[in-house]
Amino acid sequence: MTVLKVTGAFLIAVGIIWGLQGLGVLNWPPSSFMIAQREWTLYGTFTALIGAATLWWAMQRQRG
Numbered sequence: 923m924t925v926l927k928v929t930g931a932f933l934i935a936v937g938i939i940w941g942l943q944g945l946g947v948l949n950w951p952p953s954s955f956m957i958a959q960r961e962w963t964l965y966g967t968f969t970a971l972i973g974a975a976t977l978w979w980a981m982q983r984q985r986g
Contacts, residue, residue: 923983929976929983930977930979931973932973933970934977935958937968937970938966939972940956940962940963940968940969943956943959943962944956944957944961944963
């Protein structure tokens with residue numbers, strides 16, 4: 923279950939970074955093709971939600 927937790931946390935972090943880059947809030951790295959491209963906000967949101975679901979599922983399996 924540790925692998926799933928790490929994977930979920932990683933997906934959440936990547937999704938947040940992609941979303942912020944898509945909004946033009948995070949301009950790092952400066953040469954990124956994702957900066958101020960709105961579709962990356964959507965991709966980031968979906969990625970973070972998948973990560974949250976993965977993390978939640980791993981936590982539920984650990985209890986049961």
